[in-house]
Amino acid sequence: MKVCITSKGDSPESAAENRFGRTPFFVIFDDETGEVVEAINNASANDASGVGPKVVQMLVSKGVNVVVTGQVGGNANKGLEIAGIPTYAFGDAKTVADAYAAYKAGTLNRIV
Amino acid sequence: MNIVVASGKGGTGKTMVSVNLAWTIAQSQKITLIDCDAEEPNVHLFYPGDENVGPVTMDVPEVDSEKCTLCGACGEFCRYGAISVLTDTVMFQPHLCHSCGGCMLACPVDAITEVPRRIGMITKSEPSPTLTVISGILDEGEIAAPAVIKAAKEEGEWEGVSVLDGPPGSACPVIETMEGADVCILVTESTPSGLADLKRAARLAEALGVHTGVVINRSDGEDAPTLEFCAEEGIPVLLTIPFDREIAAIQNRGGILCSEKEEWKEAFMQLYEDALSIAGGTA
16 A cells, blocks of 8 residues: 655655645655555646545555545545545644654644 | 726725716716726715626636546646645635746646636616726625626727726736726825825826826825825825815715715816826827
8 A cells, every 4th residue: 555745855865745736746655565556746746736536546546545644635635535545634744754653653633 | 098096905995085086077077987996996876776787707626526636737737726636635715826927837647727716796877878887896805806807898988088096005906907007096085194105106106107196185284194195106195175064964865975075076177187188188
């Protein structure tokens, strides 16, 4: 299963990013191995509008199964819901690795 | 001859000036008054009894799920994120759609057709043989005000004189209203925000190549900063309406100042003539 975490940088040591659609990077873990399989530079981060649905479509095409982020806007929320991607808020986690660990520990609140 | 009434700041008296100007012109010739403030149309408060003459629609995509292969081409094309292909379905969010038709062209299997979606309506009334009133009304929660304004302008298009009551601000709805204007009357008030927003509206009109004149409304006599700005920019101040309880009372009960006060009818006739001369003298 692929777990996608919004991030300010391209590695697990990067700070977790609060924004979903406009996050600079998505760091994707394979939760069977616990390894990072891909860090995606978000091409839609600076688009004028409709960023949320565009990002959801991109994540769907990458086969992402779970999203961990800070918060999600209305358009993205609808997209994640329709795509059937459970989404969790990383809360106090500082880095991407922290957020991933918290997700694995099952302590995060589900927001979508 | 299109005379647009705009302001930048909301609540300065655009509708008051539009309604009185149109009423005054209608005493001697045929005229059309078009309410282009599609988000908050208020001209109908002065001329009740308007009738719906039809919806304003935007074309939006409809996906034939039998033909769709979920390839994602439409979603990749759409820069507004209005259409997205998600796992086993196509999600369409109408409020994000700009009606460009691009998704239809991008679809490799012709699964997308365009269907009309209502975003507002046009109403019309003829309160007197010489006055036609048209309003563009955007449905609540919709965002495409310019499309409704455009439809209202088209409904009211004719070779004679039209007064267009514009929306506040200095963005797309005002730009759509000012497009093709012969002259723009900017209504302001003697407050710091009235002046700040007047400057924005004046810059917009200049950028669109529309000549302007200013009406100072609810003047408390302390108009020096406004007069200074107008003098610097070479914008004539055409009329000053005082902060006056009697005028406010007429306005507040839906009355038309010029129909009750002869001196204001004369002042608005002069405003019309001045507007014509700013526009280049062609009526």
